[in-house]
Amino acid sequence: MQNPTLITLEHLKQAGVNPETTEVDKLLSHLNDQLEERIGAEITASLDDEKLNELLDLQEKGDDEAIGDWLETNVPELQKIAEDERDILLGDLTENSNGINENS
């Protein structure tokens, strides 16, 4: 599955990270990994054990299309979860951008 990058250089700039002095690629990669992990944790929390088992089964089969369908059907708040996790991460980044610039 191709990595669906959601946080971009533009976000970093808007958050106040100075792209001239920061290792932007590493930071972006780290942030996008974090975003995936946080969304995954929220999805896990939203499921009971039975549903979680179903999702793990699908994942083991490696059928991305089926996983997407399943998530759409079984996680009704999927879009909200993803948007909120993105906003939380960007807010944290904004709040800490001074420190990142300072120490680059």
Place this chain on the structure above:
Amino acid sequence: MPRNEGAPRTTDVEGSGSANPDVDEFTIKRPVRLAENGHALRVPEQAESGPDDASEAPDDSPESLSPTADFIESSAARIAGILRSRAESRQMREQQDEAYASVAENIAATRTRERQEFRDSAKEKARGFGRAALSRLKRLGAISSEAALVAVGGGMLAGEIVKDTAVSTADTVAAKAKSGAEAVSGYTSEKYNQTRETYLVKRDAARQRRATRREAWAAKRAEISTTVRSTYERNKARIDVARGVGSVVVSHLSEVYGQLKDTKNVARTAKGELEDTRQL
């Protein structure tokens, strides 16, 4: 909080003792911690190198984890539990011919050996859920990677301000020599502050929604757990009653059978007596 003592503002923000107890410092912790060492963005490398990183901290040091990291850990723990249980079942099936003690010993060894592996695997699986979710949402156009456009009155976006200032700072060496706070203040403007403020406001609203969702999920899981338990107890009670009834019925049938047997014997005796009478 001795680790962060005397550290810059951002370090205070990310620490567990910050003014906002719900600060999502997990991601930011790495850059800032490294920032204290003067290597702000070596974060991903540190993450790979392991034990020093908060997200990879062993289970026995929960105090080093942020609320967000704790949450991710607990989600990963649920997945790891399922993975472990599956692996154990598989191992049990594969070793049916061996003595149970040997299997149990193997399971214990597996637990120790593969504990970290399960944890890592569970986290990777959780990340896979997130990746799949983002792929699907992007394909549906339900979420975008466009940076938020803040109403800045036709001027430059904050990002551009940042970039321009960095470039236009004629003497790069001098710019780097500035403290971070000074450098940032150099390109702080009303517009930049608006963008910043927007991100912070959106984050706070998102946190509130997330907290509400988590509460609802926890309540739902607790309800399911209670329902399952009460269903089990109800069924168990029914089975106990059925067993009791069954026992009474069996006992009654035994009695009836005994009576029938007696009756049959009586009949047989009577028949014999009748035969005897006839012969006489």
